[in-house]
Amino acid sequence: MRSFSYERATSPGAAAAAAAGTANAKFIAGGTNLLDLMKLEIETPAHLIDVNGLALDRIDETADGGLRIGALVRNTDLAADRRVRRDYAVLSRALLAGASGQLRNKATTAGNLLQRTRCPYFYDANLPCNKRKPGSGCAAIGGFSRQHAVIGASEACIATHPSDMAVAMRVLDVVVETVRPDGATRSIPIADLHRLPGDSPEIETTLQPGELITAVALPKPVGGTQAYRKVRDRASYAFALVSVAAIVQGDGTGRVALGGVAHKPWRVEAAESELPRGAKAVTARLLADAKPTKDNAYKLPLAERTLAAVLREARG
Amino acid sequence: MRFEHPATFNPIDQLKVIGHPTSRIEGPLKTTGTAPYAYERHDVVPNQAYGYVIGSAIGKGRIAAIDLEAAKGAPGVLAIVTAENAGKLGKGERNAAPLLGGPEIAHYHQAVAIVVAGTFEQARAAAQLVRIDYAKGDGRFDLAAGRDEAIAPHPSFGGPADTAVGDFAAAFAAAPVQLDATYATPDQSHAMMEPHASIAAWDGDKLTVWTSNQMIAWGAEDMAKTLGIPRDNVRLVSPYIGGGFGGKLFLRADVLLAALGARAARRPVKVALQRPLMFNNTTHRPATIQRIRIGAERDGRITAIGHESWSGNVSGGEPETAVSQTRLLYAGANRMTATRLAALDLPEGNAMRAPGEASGMMALEIAIDELADKLGIDPVALRIANDTQVDPEHPQRKFSQRQLVQCLNEGAARFGWSKRNPKPSQVRDGRWLIGMGVAAAFRNNLVTKSAARVRLDRQGRVTVETDMTDIGTGSYTIIAQTAAEMMGVPLEEVSVRLGDSDFPVSCGSGGQWGGNNSTAGVYAACVKLREAIAQKLGFNSAEAVFADGVVRSGNRSVSLAQAAAGGDLVAEDAIEYGDLAKTYQQSTFGAHFVEVGVDADTAEIRVRRMLAVCAAGRILNPKAARSQVIGAMTMGVGAALMEDLVVDKRHGLFINHDLAAYEVPVHADIPHQDMIFLDETDPISSPMKAKGVAELGICGVAAAVANAVHNATGVRVRDYPITLDKLIAAMPV
Ligand SMILES: Cc1cc2nc3c(=O)[nH]c(=O)nc-3n(C[C@H](O)[C@H](O)[C@H](O)COP(=O)(O)OP(=O)(O)OC[C@H]3O[C@@H](n4cnc5c(N)ncnc54)[C@H](O)[C@@H]3O)c2cc1C
Ligand code: SF4
Secondary structure: OOEEEEEEEEEEEEHHHHHHHHOOOEEEOOOOOOHHHHHOOOOOOOOOEEEOOOOOOOEOOOOOEEEEEEOOOOOHHOOOOOOOHOHHHHHHHHHOOOHHHHHHHOOEHHHHHOOOOOOOOOOOOOEEEOOOOOOEOOOOOOOOOOOOOOOOOOOOOOOOOOOOHHHHHHHHOOOEEEEOOOOOOOEEEHOOOOHHHOOOOOEEEEEOOOEEEEEEEEEEOOOEEEEEEEOOOOOOOOOOEEEEEEEEEEOOOOEEEEEEEOOOOOOOOHHHHHHOOHHHHHHHHOOOOOOOOOOOHHHHHHHHHHHHHHHHHHHO | OEEEEOOOHHHHHHOOOOOOOOOOOOHOOOOOOOOOHHHHHHOOOOEEEEEEEOOOOOOOEEEEEEEHHHHHHHOOOEEEEOOOOOOOOOOOOOOOOOOOOEEEEOOOEEEEEEEOOOOOOHHHHHHHHOOOEEEEEOOOOOOHHHHHHEOOOOOOOOOOOOEEEEOHHHHHHHEEEEEEEEEEEEEEEEOOOOOOOEOOEEEEEEEEEEOOOHHHHHHHHHHHHOOOOOOHHHHEEEOOOOOOOOOOOOOHHHHHHHHHHHHHOOOOEEEEHHHHHHHHHEEEOEEEEEEEEEOOOOOOOOOOOEEEEEEEOOOOOOOOOOOOHHHOOOOOOOEEEEEEEOOOOOEEEOOOOOHHHHOOOHHHHHHHHHHHHHHHOOHHHHHOOHHHOOOOOEEEEEOOOOOOOHHHHHHHHHHHHOOOOOOOOEEEEEEEEEEEEEEEEEEOOOOOOOEEEEOOOOOOOEEEEOOOOOOOOHHHHHHHHHHHHHHOOOHHHEEEEEEEEOOOOOOOOOOOHHHHHHHHHHHHHHHHHHHHHHHHHHHOOOOOEEEOOOEEEEEEEEEHHHOOOOOEEEEEEEEOOOOOOHHOOEEEEEEEEEEEEEEEOOOOEEEEEEEEEOOOOEEEHHHHHHHHHEEEEEEEEHHHHOEOOOEEOOOOEEEOOOOOOOOOOOHHHHOEEEEOOOOOOOOOOOOEEOOOOOHHHOOOOOHHHHHHHHHHHHOOOOEEEOHHHHOOOOOOO
């Protein structure tokens, strides 16, 4: 770990301004991802801005009947919130499928959205990785890629986004609220928050330098039967091989997003019109341009079968 | 004491303390966090500095240049040791690759430097400033590719490279039912909780290392040899060990680098191998490719059995002796085994959790299940039909005890084996496909010299000292039970001090030899102490009875405290073994029964029920032994379903080198586990009439899981681990 300076932010605007005004600065929330990466010198911030003191740890009802989740609401508290469990069950289930109790106690809403990939090559600084060291190559291509992306990947990077929570948020169409260094705020639909790797996999979101996430807004409840199904080799404390977040309405329509298959939570709205025709038809559209590796080709039938199971259960 | 003849009645047979399910005597220290592990020995020596280990960034090649300038100037740095400035180093008897690499690099993450600084953070930060230029060489990282050039090694452990009895080829060719299948087991990591950790301190030319090591004498000897100093100048202390599983049998880089760092920094230095280094820097269980051929009559009797195994290792490393159990487990007149070793440039493969046996049983016990399928015979019945009470290669040599059949029958009855549908993929419970599997458990009992010192003091307390280790197994407790039984005192009157090279040399902990041999050594020392006490009191030692803290002979009785009133009475002795291990085959047996559910949609595999029935000589402490077996069963589930060090064959390393990527079972993976011991005492084994227990528990488990998966799904996976991607294509639509 490199030595770094540290400050406690006093307001969201000040935090963003400080981040833009200090070279190589980063926010730190729960630290469950950032600190691990700093110890390995995969992240090397020179300055940390601790946002834990900001009063962004509330879940409030919004005027349009939704919920605004503060950026610092801990994963444990979000999953346990009565309104979330009742109206956004997919989110609660996704959170509880992630990490462990201890980690969820620390992990924050914003930190979870911005957690970095679990590609093993990203974690080993001796090996090429365009995400860690732009231009060095991608060791996962032609290497061990059982966990990697099957769709939306590039010649530069085939990593996946590891978050469970983000997949549920994608299916719920949340809006990410931010404040920028100049004090301006904006709202980013979650579909636009994460980027595909393209030829710059080191740039993972559309956030601008210094831009601070302040909240995530859940639209008013959409009803339906909500499910989150996470498939993994061991029963707990493992990242998803494939996950399915789904909201299925009584009339057979609904929404689907996949985790573990791409550089971002994977949702293709057009594919959802196939829902009444079943999982095969949906995944045919959803994963139409999939380019799996030899190691991860299993994810295609797995995604379809998992979706089929979810739909079957949702429809009783 | 020489043990040459089967044991007769002795004080251990009283079973006043031995054989009771006593809780671990050091348990309160563990559960309150007060058992001091190596890295936490802040108390032992002042002024400790911190070492951070740098591992090689390449799998094979040379260091072209090292630039230490920037790192040396970093805050707090006291010293940096590399092969260039370490002085001449030897190599331990039991190390293959040098523990400090350079300029030649033998494997990925081979230690190439240690940075010593005033704090851990300073050492870690400075380590990143060390610039090393490597000249990458061509390495061999693919076992399958190296298979054809594999050689017949001369293993120092296990049997010869080739064994043959009768005419295997002809008998196999003539057999009406034949099985010929090839299996693969992956490289695996010990993944113990406590990483290798040491604090080293020099006092003149004398070195003391507080460390975490299973075999104190081996470690001290190899440390002296590596440093080129007299053995007597090295002291190793390792009273508490946070898991070893074979990974801490040997001197490893933490010990050497702490010593070199301390010498260079002129201060005590503590080192823990960083978790990401654990997988490539230390040893691991090597991958195997195993071909098994079995020929049988239609009634199930095996007429020919052949087992070949290929594994790889670095130069100087040994093969994984995966065929050894096949030589002994089942009858059959015509037999062959072959062990081959390929030259690889991966990290050193070595002992892990029943080395050889566990890997071999992973393949053999699937093969038997496959044969049962071909024959249409129940797999329990097939195993029973091929039981042998003698060493099949040397029929005059009997097993000292062999209750495999009893284990299978008892287990089948308790598990409800009769409810198993022999036809695969017939049983469902909601979305789960249900299957049952069985496998034999079989591990040999090894006898080896073990010494101890026992002291009686004027309070009547008994203190045992031996360099035996407790790696979480219960050594403290069974040693205390042995001394209490022998000296006729309550358990509370016994103190046990372990894991110090100043103490008499024991068998150490490994190969499931620790329990039986270390207690037998304590038995020997106690016999001597009883004689010394009797003599002191003028008693006839043959008649003296030690009970309730008192020695009695005829109508005289004297308390132990009184006997030692004039000063401590001390006795030291070792158990040494005669020929009984040659004239008898000593082994432990068991049967594993497993029920799995396979998700019909996702092919996720979850174990639902497990039962092990074991026969392993006298069980000195049923509670500790049970813990060992259920732990071993858990490891077997890991081996079956997830543990896999993935080789990147281009870069030459195990790429999933942390605990997020190398998965071992978590609580949610382990269902209700049941285990029972059959009554057994084995007088051939030792005066304790006990045998090894722990590693028996892992042998066969993975195959029982694999067989259950087959029964559930009809898919026969022959390369471990069995993961959903290998089943998904065969799942019902
Ligand atoms: C062993 C382990 C297992 C795990 N398993 C899972 C799993 O199964 N599923 C899963 O989904 N996750 C898993 N995780 C990941 C875990 O969910 C994340 O580490 C956690 O959510 C990150 O939140 P944090 O608050 O600790 O983030 P931090 O580590 O504090 O920050 C992460 C990133 O977000 C940035 N950041 C934080 N707050 C803000 C803000 N307000 N605005 C802008 N940027 C910000 C930081 O600068 C940093 O780049 C696991 C983690 C570990 C260590
Ligand atoms: S997949 Fe992405 S993260 Fe992984 S090695 Fe390639 S570039 Fe790096």
